[in-house]
Amino acid sequence: MSKAEKTTNNNDKTGRRRATSYDVAELAGVSQSAVSRVFQDGASASKAMRDRVMSAANKLGYRPNAIARGLITQRSNMVAVVISKLTNLYYPEVLVQLTQHFSEHGVRVLLFALEREGDTGKVLEQMLQFRVDGILTAAMFTPEQLKTIDNAEIPLVFYNRTLKDQLVSSVRCDQEEGERWLVDELVNAGHKSFGIVEGPPDSVVGLERKMGALNELSALGISDITTVSGDFGYETGRECFAQLMQKRGSPPDAVIAANDVMAIGCIDEAREEFGLNVPNDISIVGFDGVGPARYAAYNVTTVRQPVHRMTQSAASMLIERIENPELSPEKRAFSGMLIRGGSARIQTQDE
Amino acid sequence: MSKAEKTTNNNDKTGRRRATSYDVAELAGVSQSAVSRVFQDGASASKAMRDRVMSAANKLGYRPNAIARGLITQRSNMVAVVISKLTNLYYPEVLVQLTQHFSEHGVRVLLFALEREGDTGKVLEQMLQFRVDGILTAAMFTPEQLKTIDNAEIPLVFYNRTLKDQLVSSVRCDQEEGERWLVDELVNAGHKSFGIVEGPPDSVVGLERKMGALNELSALGISDITTVSGDFGYETGRECFAQLMQKRGSPPDAVIAANDVMAIGCIDEAREEFGLNVPNDISIVGFDGVGPARYAAYNVTTVRQPVHRMTQSAASMLIERIENPELSPEKRAFSGMLIRGGSARIQTQDE
DNA sequence: TCCCGGTTTGCATCCGCATGCAATACTGCC
C-alpha cells in the first residue's frame, strides 16, 4: 500500500476519522516528517513550513496523538499518583496542587485510589502497563513490589512516608518533630497524664505520629499514657474519646490525636457527652492543620504541614528523576508549623 | 531487518530494555501473535500455549504495553476527569469513588485540576492529545469547546451541571428541589426575612442553588431578601455573614448558604462576632452534607447529595457511551436528602 | 483410513508519530 492511500483509509464507523499527521502532510503538500517537526519543540522548520502546516492542521482539526508519540519516544508523559481513601480532608489539597505542578511541566496525572492502604497490588500492575514515567505514592508498597518498580526502572517518590535505611526518594513532613513540639508544649504547661488516639494500623503516617509522641513523652519521664486506636475519621474520634474515658475513669490532662479530624471528634465528645470544657478541663491537640481545624468552634492546636512546599518539592523531585534517572535518591523532610490554637492550655508566647 | 534481530536490539541506556511480546515469543518459541492472544480476553489459545507463554512472560517480567495497545485498538482506556479547585471538601469523595468505579471497568482516570472553573481551555487540548475515551467534567465548557469535543466524538458527561435545551449527558443533584425543600421548611416554620450567601460567580452549582432558593421564596411571596456573595470557603462564609449584618442592620430570620462550609462560616461569625444563638436567634442552612456539617458544634441543617449513587451513575453513563457511541444523551437528576440538623428552627417531624 | 468442520497458530500488516541519514535549498562571502 502506498503512502498516498494511507491518507484515505477512513476506518471509523461513522466514516469520519481523526486527522493524522499524514492527512495534514497531504493537505499541506509536505512530508509527514515535516508535520511532525512543526509540532515538536526543538525541531528545525522554516517559518514558511510552519505556516503551511499549521494552516492545514487547523483546517483538519489535527492534534498530535500523545499515545503514538509516547510509543516512540518511550515517554508517556504520565505519572501515577497513588492515594488511599482514608486520609480524607487533607489529600484533596495535595492532589490538586500536585496535578498543577506536574501540569506545568507537561506531565499528566494518572490517578490511582486505594480503598485501603494495603491494596497496592492491583494498581501496581496497571501503572506498569500504562508505562507511567514515574510514581508518586501516598501509600506504602511491599518490598517485593518495590523490587518490581526498581526493576522496571521507574522513578518513585514517597509522599509523607519513607523507608529507613533504604535508597528511596521521599518528601515528608517531619511528624516526629511535630509531635515532639506538641508534647513539649503540653508537658511544659504542666500536663502530666495523656491520652493518645492513634490512626489505623496500616497507616505509616499514623504510626510515625504515635511513636513521635510516645518517644518524647517517655524521654520526659511521663508514663501515665492511655492509647486507643481510630481510623482518622470523625466518628472514631468520638468513639476513641469515649473509650479513653472508659479505660481511665477520669479524663487525662491532654489528648494527642493522630490527626485534626479525630481531634475534633474528641473535642465534640468531651464537650457533649462528658461536659468537659476544652481546653480548661482537658487539652486536645491534632495534626495536619486542615481547614476544619481552624473553624472557630474548635480552633485546634495542631501542627500544620507545609502542603504547598511539600507538593511542589515532590513533583519536582519526581520530574528531575524522570529526566535524569541517574540521580540518586533523596529524602526531604519538612518541618511543620506549630499552630497554637485554643484547644490546649499551652503558652501563647515563648519568653 | 529480520524478525529475529528485532528481539535483540537493546536500546536502553543501561543496556536493559523492557521485555516486549517479541521477546516473550522468542523465549517461548512461538509467534508474537500468539503472545498477544494469550494476553487478550476473548482470543483463542490452547492451554498448552497459554502455559508456555505465561511461563516465558513471567521469566522476563513481561507486561503488555497499554500505550501500544491503545494505538492499535483506538482505545486508550483512559477517561479525563475534570475538577476545579474551589469546591473543597466535597469533590475529594467524588474523585475517589469515581476512580474506583472506573477502575472496576478497566478504565483509568487522567486527572485535570483547574485553578478556577474558567480555565478549561488549557486542559481540553491535553485531553484530546491523550485520546481519552471519555470526559467526565465537574466544570463547564464553552460552547466552542463543546463543539470541539463533539467533533472529536468523545463521550462527555457533566457532573452536577448540565445545559438546558442541549443534547448533553449529565448527572446531577437536583439543587433547585433541595433549595425548595429548605425554603419551604423555613417559611413554614415562620421565617420571614432571609439572607442568601451565594457561591462564586463562575460556579454553575452555586448559581443553581441561589436561583432555586430565590424562585421558591418569590413563589411564597417572601421579598425581604438580602444577597451576598462568597467563594464557597469558610473565610468568606464569615465575611458574608458580617456583610449581611452590615447591609441589614439586624439579622434576618434565616440564612441560606450555597454550601455547608460557608454555612459553617456564617454560624461561627454569628456566634462569635454577633453573639447570636443558632438556631434560636437565627436559622442557618447549607447544602452538600459534607463531613464537617455533621460535627456536633454545627450540626448543619442541609441537603445531602447522594454522592455514591451519583458517582456510580456518572461512571456507568460514561462507560456505556464509550462502548456504544450511538447512545443518545441522558440527563439524570438525583434528589438530595434533607438533613434536619440543629442549625435551623424547623419542624423535626412532619405531621 | 479418509475427509470435514472447528480450533490454533503464524504471517503480514497497520496504528500514528519521531528520528537518523541523505538530499536539497539557502546563506553569506570572496
Place this chain on the structure above:
DNA sequence: GGCAGTATTGCATGCGGATGCAAACCGGGA
C-alpha cells in the same frame, strides 16, 4: 558567480501489539 557551510526537508524505518487471513492441526464420524 562559485563555493563552503548551515538550515530545511524527505525517505525509510521502528516503537509494541492487534488482527484478518490462510495454513496447520485436531478430533470424530463414515
